[in-house]
Amino acid sequence: MNNGLSSKYKQRDLAIGLLFISPWLVGFFLWTLYPLASSLYYSFTRYDLLRPAQWIGFANYIELFTDDPQFYTVIYNTLYYVILSAPLGVISAFLMGALLNTKIAARPVFRAIFFFPAIVPTVVVAVVWQFLLNIQFGAINSVLQGIGLPVIPFLSSPDLAKPSLIMIYMWAQGNAIVIFLATLQDVPRSLYEAATVDGANALQKFWNITIPMCTPVILFNLIMGFIDGFQSFTLPWLLTGGGPSNSTEFYALYLYRNAFAYLRMGKASAMAWLLFIVIVLFTFILFKSSARWVYYGGEK
Amino acid sequence: MNLRVPVNPLQRTTSAEIERLRKLTPLGWLTEILKYTVLTLLTVTYILPFFWMVSSALKNDSQVYVVPPIWIPSPAYWENFVNAWASQPFNLYVWNTVWLYAIPATVGIVLSSAIVAYGFSRIKWPGRETLFYLCLATMMVPFQVQMVPLFMIFKQFGWIDSFLPLIVPAFFGSPFYIFMLRQFFMTIPAELSDAARIDGANELDILFRIILPLSRPALTVVALFAFIGAWNDYLGPLIYVHDNSKLVLALGVENMRRAMMFNSTISNAYPYLMAVSTIVVLPILIMFFFGQKTFIEGISMTGIKE
Numbered sequence: 001m002n003n004g005l006s007s008k009y010k011q012r013d014l015a016i017g018l019l020f021i022s023p024w025l026v027g028f029f030l031w032t033l034y035p036l037a038s039s040l041y042y043s044f045t046r047y048d049l050l051r052p053a054q055w056i057g058f059a060n061y062i063e064l065f066t067d068d069p070q071f072y073t074v075i076y077n078t079l080y081y082v083i084l085s086a087p088l089g090v091i092s093a094f095l096m097g098a099l100l101n102t103k104i105a106a107r108p109v110f111r112a113i114f115f116f117p118a119i120v121p122t123v124v125v126a127v128v129w130q131f132l133l134n135i136q137f138g139a140i141n142s143v144l145q146g147i148g149l150p151v152i153p154f155l156s157s158p159d160l161a162k163p164s165l166i167m168i169y170m171w172a173q174g175n176a177i178v179i180f181l182a183t184l185q186d187v188p189r190s191l192y193e194a195a196t197v198d199g200a201n202a203l204q205k206f207w208n209i210t211i212p213m214c215t216p217v218i219l220f221n222l223i224m225g226f227i228d229g230f231q232s233f234t235l236p237w238l239l240t241g242g243g244p245s246n247s248t249e250f251y252a253l254y255l256y257r258n259a260f261a262y263l264r265m266g267k268a269s270a271m272a273w274l275l276f277i278v279i280v281l282f283t284f285i286l287f288k289s290s291a292r293w294v295y296y297g298g299e300k
Numbered sequence: 301m302n303l304r305v306p307v308n309p310l311q312r313t314t315s316a317e318i319e320r321l322r323k324l325t326p327l328g329w330l331t332e333i334l335k336y337t338v339l340t341l342l343t344v345t346y347i348l349p350f351f352w353m354v355s356s357a358l359k360n361d362s363q364v365y366v367v368p369p370i371w372i373p374s375p376a377y378w379e380n381f382v383n384a385w386a387s388q389p390f391n392l393y394v395w396n397t398v399w400l401y402a403i404p405a406t407v408g409i410v411l412s413s414a415i416v417a418y419g420f421s422r423i424k425w426p427g428r429e430t431l432f433y434l435c436l437a438t439m440m441v442p443f444q445v446q447m448v449p450l451f452m453i454f455k456q457f458g459w460i461d462s463f464l465p466l467i468v469p470a471f472f473g474s475p476f477y478i479f480m481l482r483q484f485f486m487t488i489p490a491e492l493s494d495a496a497r498i499d500g501a502n503e504l505d506i507l508f509r510i511i512l513p514l515s516r517p518a519l520t521v522v523a524l525f526a527f528i529g530a531w532n533d534y535l536g537p538l539i540y541v542h543d544n545s546k547l548v549l550a551l552g553v554e555n556m557r558r559a560m561m562f563n564s565t566i567s568n569a570y571p572y573l574m575a576v577s578t579i580v581v582l583p584i585l586i587m588f589f590f591g592q593k594t595f596i597e598g599i600s601m602t603g604i605k606e
Contacts, residue, residue, distance in 0.1 A: 013425040016503055020419025023412040024435060027472025032438050035449035042448060049452070096342070102335060103320065110339060112592055113346050119584055119595075121532035123550040124577045127557055128353045131570060137365045139352045146368025171346065175599050182600030231442045234534050238554060255444050260539070265448050272445040279440055 036276075043270035048263040060270035070246070070254065077162065078251040081232065085166045086225030090218060093173040097180025098210065111181065118174030126238035129168050130155065158247035161240055165248060168235065176221045180214065187213045212295040219290050226282050230275060251275060350581075357381065357575035364570050377571065384572035385579060392545070393552040400463045401537070401548060402530035408470030409477055409526040410519055416473040417481035418507045422493055432482070439475050443535075451539060465540040466533070470526075477522045483601055484518035485511060521598025524591055528584060549580055 018025065043060055047053035064071045100111055117125070132138050133154035141151040154164040187210065195205050233252040236242065242249035251271070259268035324332065351371075356364060358376040385391075420432045454465040488511060496506050512519065534550040541548070547555070553576055560569040588595060 010426060013423060014427070017419050017423045017425030017428060020423065020503070021416045021431065021435075023471065024416040024473035024475075024478060025431075027469065028435070028438065031446065031450065031469050031472065032441055035446040035453075036441065038449035038452075039445050049455075099335070099338065099342075104335065104339065108592070110343065111596065112588070113343055115596070115599075116585070116588060117346065117349075119528050119532070119588060120581055121534075121550055121553075121584070123532075123534055123553045124353075124581055125349075127553060127573055127577050128349045130557075131356065131574070132349055132352050137367065137369070139348070139369050142367045142369040171349075178596055178599045182596075227440060227442075231444065238534070252442075252444055256447075259448050259451075265452075268444075269448050272442065272448065275442050276440075276445045279442055283440055 039269040039272055042266050043273050045266045047265040049265060050263075053266065056266070060267045061274075063267065064270060064274075070249070073246055074249055074251050074254045077247065077249055078230065078232075080162055081166065081250060082226060082229035084162075085169045085229050085232075086222055088166060089170050089173050089176065089225050090221045092170050093176035093221065094180050094214065094218065096173075096177050097184055098206075100177070100181050101184040111178065114177050115174035117172040120172070122234040123238060125168065125172065126235060130239055133164060155240055156244055158245050161244060161247045165236055165239065168239070169232075176225075179217055179221065183214050183217045184210065215290075215294040216296065219286065219294050223283055223286055226286070227279055230279050230282075353574045353581075354578055357384075357571055357578050359571050361568055361571075380568065380571050380575045381579065383568075384575035387572060388552060388556060390549070390552060390576065390579075393547050393549045396463075396546055397531060397548040397550075400546065401466055401533075402527050404463070404467045405470040405530045406523050406526040408467060409474050410523050412471050412473040413477040413481055413522060414512060414515075414519065415507065417478045417485055418503075418511060420478065421482045421485040422488075422490075422506070422511060423503060435475050435478060447539065454540065460540055461543040461546065463541060463546070466530075466536045474526075477526070480522060480598065480601055481515070481518055484515055488514055517594055517597060518601070520591065520594050521601070524587060524595065525598070528587070531584065553577065553580060 042053060044055060044057055045053035046056050046059075096114055100107055100114070104110065133140060135141055135151055135153050135156050138154075140154075144151055152160070154160050191209050191213075192205055195209060200208070231252050232250055233256065236248045236250055237253055237256075240248040242253050252275075255268050255271045255275070258264045258271065355371055355373060357380055358378065359370065359373045360377050360380075363370050363373050416435075420428060420435070450465065451460075454460055457464070459465050459468075492510055492514075493506050496510055501509070532550065533548070534554070537548045537551055541551075553573075556573055556576060560566055560573060
C-alpha cells in the first residue's frame, strides 16, 4: 500500500537521521544528561572523593541558605555583575555596531580593532589589564599621578573591583558588535526610504526601525550575556582571585573552591544545581517577555 | 592561485568618502567630526592594553616603574622576548597546547559537528526540530553542573593528567558549532542533494562529496574558533591536567605571573610577563589578520534570526 510504503521510507529517514546525529545524541547522554542526574544525586550527599558518598538529604541546601554567610555575599556579587554586565554589554555593542554601520572610512579596520579583544586568551587579558590598572605603576594611574591627580584603585578597592571587571567584559564584546553590525546591514533600505518620505527624522528612524529590527538579535545577545555572566569564572579568578575582601567572589569561583579546594563535592553539586535552575528561569523569563518587545518581522 | 591584483579596499572607500564629505552641510560636518572623535577615542581605548603590553615588553626594570609612564622605551630591549621565552619551558607548553590539545580537539569538533549538523539540516525525519531545539537548549546547562561528575568519571577512567577529558568529548559534537554549520548547510539548495540521490549516492557520499566541499568557509570558521578556543582554554586544563610536563600555554603564563607575585626579587618580571603575553597573542593576531573575512562572516552567521 502507498501508506505502508511512505511509512517505510519515513522509518528509513528516521534511522538515517538519528544515525547522523548519533554523535551528539550519545554525547548528550554521556556528557550532559548523566552528569546532570549524577550531580543532582551528589547534591544530596556528603562526598570528598576519598570516602564513598553518604546520603544526607537536603543538608547541603539547608547549609547554603542558613549556615553559610559567604553564600549570600556570592549571590549578591554575582547578581550585581550579571544584571549590569549583560545589558551594558548588549547596549555598548549595539551602539558600537550602529556607529560602524554609519558611513565611515575604513570600516573593516575599526571593526577588526573592536572585535579583536574577543579572541585574546583570557589569561593574557587578565595579565595585561592587571598591569594596566595597577595602582602604582599601571599606565592609567601613572598618568594620573604624573599630572597630580589622585590614583584610582580599580582592582584594590572592593567598590571598584566589580565595575572594573564589567568594564573589561564590555571591552571584549567583539562577537556581539560584529553580530549587530551584520544585522544592521541587513535592515531593508526600503524601510528607511519609506520613513523618509513620511517625514521621519534620523532619531525617529533609529527608534522605530533600527531598534525593532534588531530586537531578535538583542534578545539572543542578552540571553548569551546572562548565561555567560552567571558562569563567569576565568577572568575574575585570574584578575582578582575573588578579592579584594571577597568583592569579586562570584558564584562559579566559590563553587570551584568548594569542589576542588575544600573537596566538598556534595555542596558544590548543590550549588551547581541551584545555578542551573536560576539560568533556566532567567532564560525562560526573557523568552516570555520577548513576546512584548521582540519584533519577528510579522511572521509568527 | 589568484593572480589578480587586488584593489585596496581602504583606498576605494576613502576616495568615495572624500567625495561624500564635499557635499556636506555645516550640521553634517559637525556630526562627522563628532562621529570620528568618538571612533578615535574608542580606538585608543581598545588598542591601549595591547600597546601597553608591547611597550612594557621592551622595557627593563628601571623603565617599568617610572611615573609618568614611558610609552615608547628607549633603549628598547628586544632581547626580552628571547630571554622571557627561555625563562620557562614555553616551547614544551606550545607543543602541549597545539599537538596534545588544540589539533585533536579541533579535528574532533569539526568532524562530529559537521556530521550532526548534516543530520539536523539535509535529511528530513520526524522529530528533527524537537531534537535540534533540545541540542540548542543544552547550551543553557552551566559547565559547573557537569564539572564535578565529569571529573569523577574521568578519574575513574584514569584520564586525569592527560588531555583525553578535553579531546574525547570534542568528538561528540558541540551545540554551538552544530548550530553554525546547520545554518550554513540550510543555505545550500536541496536540488543538489536530490540529484545526487537519484544518481544513487548515499547520504555519506553527499555529505563528504557535495556538502562539505561547498561549506569550506563555514568549516574554516568552526576550525578557527575551535583551535582558538583550545589555545585560550584555561579552566579545562586547570581541572584535568596537573602534570608539569603537560602544562598548556595559558597555565604557563599564569604560573609565571604567580611566581612573580610571590617573589619580588625576580628581575624584569613585568617586562618578561608582557613579552610572553605578546608572543602568546601573536599567533591569534596572525590567524585573525589572514582569516578576518572568514571570522566576521562566521560570527555574523550566528546572529541570523530564525
